[in-house]
Amino acid sequence: MKKIGLIGGISWVSTSDYYTLINKGVNEKRGGLNFSECLIYSFNYADIKRNNDNNDWDTTFEMLLKAAEVLKSGGAEAIVLCANTMHLIADKLQSAIGLPLIHIAEETAAEIQKKQIKKVGLLGTKFTMELDFFKDKLTEKGIETVIPNNEADKDFIHYTIFEELGRGLATDETKKRYIEIAKELIKDGAEGIILGCTEIPLVIKEGDLNVPIFDTTLIHTTAAVNFQLS
Structure with missing residues (x-):
């Protein structure tokens, strides 16, 4: 099984859904006690919202890049951004991190x-x-x-x-x-x-x-x- 890295907390509500659905999805296909091998980096939503309010996507990009680097160092073979809006910088992030990014x-x-x-x-x-x-x-x-x-x-x-x-x-x-x-x-x-x-x-x-x-x-x-x- 390939390991994936989830960037979440944007918000924690949907990140919880991501974790649940991915684990259920793996189990439906593999059965038994097979579940997702994944890492999660969860942000404080208030920090992201503050950047959004100031239209400061450069700071958000740097935050997401650091998160992706942590996940990559942990063995993640692909990045999943657990939010639609964050895909505004998805292509740039994929180029910078050098891993596949599964684009929503x-x-x-x-x-x-x-x-x-x-x-x-x-x-x-x-x-x-x-x-x-x-x-x-x-x-x-x-x-x-x-x-x-x-x-x-x-x-x-x-x-x-x-x-x-x-x-x-x-x-x-x-x-x-x-x-x-x-x-x-x-x-x-x-x-x-x-x-x-x-x-x-x-x-x-x-x-x-x-x-x-x-x-x-x-x-x-x-x-x-x-x-x-x-």
Whole structure:
């Protein structure tokens, strides 16, 4: 089994899901007492959030690079960033660390292609929705991406990711608003909805919408399991 390094704490809630899903995935394929051989470097989320608020991606990159170096020194053969937004610096990190980085957007694009979908709605932090680092990976595969048009909707998603979901809080009111926003994207022609933040599965579940849901946490962890057992 190949050893992987998880960079988490962004937030601890989704990192816990990553650890659980990867271990379950390995066990489903290998059985017995076989589970994932992995290392985890978990950040204090407040430090990352402070950098985000100041648009200081250089400091975040240096933090993630040091974390990746620790994982590499521990024998990790690939890096998994347990957060969509951190993939803004994923390509740069992969070049610097000299290890494969299992890219969440590339793996998501591959899953969308399997369903022969050409237009998807993307929900995530404002960084993920508005910047190109995630959408470009979809464009490369001929997939069009739409995001909420309403600034208030984008602000709501961004705020609740950090202030509610990132703390493990999920209310019925928040779930209702997320579903309403997703349905607006479907009206705009989205044939599927990407849960482009690893905490959004707390409020949107399979069956909540009448189009396919692409849970990036599940897609990413499945890819990590496949790498470990390859």
